[in-house]
Amino acid sequence: MAAGPRADGLVLRGVNLSLGDGVGTVVALDDVNLTVAPGEFVAVVGPSGSGKSSLLAVAGGLGRADSGTVLVDGHDLTALSTRALAGFRRTHIGFVFQSGNLLAALTAAEQLHLVTRTAPRSDRSRFRDPHELLDAVGLGDKRDRRPDQLSGGERQRVGIARALMARPSVLLVDEPTAALDRARSQDIVRLLAKEARQSGTATVMVTHDYDVLDHCDRVVTMTDGRLTAV
Numbered sequence: 001m002a003a004g005p006r007a008d009g010l011v012l013r014g015v016n017l018s019l020g021d022g023v024g025t026v027v028a029l030d031d032v033n034l035t036v037a038p039g040e041f042v043a044v045v046g047p048s049g050s051g052k053s054s055l056l057a058v059a060g061g062l063g064r065a066d067s068g069t070v071l072v073d074g075h076d077l078t079a080l081s082t083r084a085l086a087g088f089r090r091t092h093i094g095f096v097f098q099s100g101n102l103l104a105a106l107t108a109a110e111q112l113h114l115v116t117r118t119a120p121r122s123d124r125s126r127f128r129d130p131h132e133l134l135d136a137v138g139l140g141d142k143r144d145r146r147p148d149q150l151s152g153g154e155r156q157r158v159g160i161a162r163a164l165m166a167r168p169s170v171l172l173v174d175e176p177t178a179a180l181d182r183a184r185s186q187d188i189v190r191l192l193a194k195e196a197r198q199s200g201t202a203t204v205m206v207t208h209d210y211d212v213l214d215h216c217d218r219v220v221t222m223t224d225g226r227l228t229a230v
């Protein structure tokens, strides 16, 4: 695997991305530069359509930039083959989505165990203990519940725990509080801040929720594909 210059956490340098083709082309990312240190918690705000989801996709290797560099723990994602990128993503990058994206038939503990079971044997030693992790996110007593037996905030906690199973270097979080009331939103973002610091995970959260920004170390704004510090 190609290693770039040593740079822990997440580094985006001069990243450009256009989407669509012909007359419909949109510049989703325009010379984006962003560094998130291990343990740092950065929020990304900005209008709808400004490129926030594109930023998470490129930072997490779900999509490829047209140009520029994306480093995760010093590894240049742009230099990896599609196959190598999929393996790297599984062990180094965690994703948390708006709805939690849980499997309806599985209990909270089973959602976490599944991550271990579907991973190659060589990756298994790095995983955290599902029970300890569910304790850490405040769900120790609800580990045997399925998603329909959990509240929205609890489902989101399971999603966060699942994303942290492989001890990722980078955690990418897309609007985690969109479906939650104010008190639960505060709890969830406080949990993300605590986990970022304790586990040293470089964490990026896209949000429209200005009430939760106090828990973040830094806030950056996307406007028309350009990133600026607040």
Ligand SMILES: Nc1ncnc2c1ncn2[C@@H]1O[C@H](COP(=O)(O)OP(=O)(O)OP(=O)(O)O)[C@@H](O)[C@H]1O
Residues within 6 Å of the ligand: 019, 020, 021, 026, 027, 028, 046, 047, 048, 049, 050, 051, 052, 053, 054, 055, 222
């Ligand atoms: N597959 C696509 N083809 C063409 N244009 C696209 C595609 N996906 C997104 N876009 C456009 O790229 C721009 C950035 O979209 P993106 O989803 O990154 O914005 P966003 O800030 O996450 O928006 P929101 O807050 O509404 O989720 C928008 O103008 C969007 O319309």
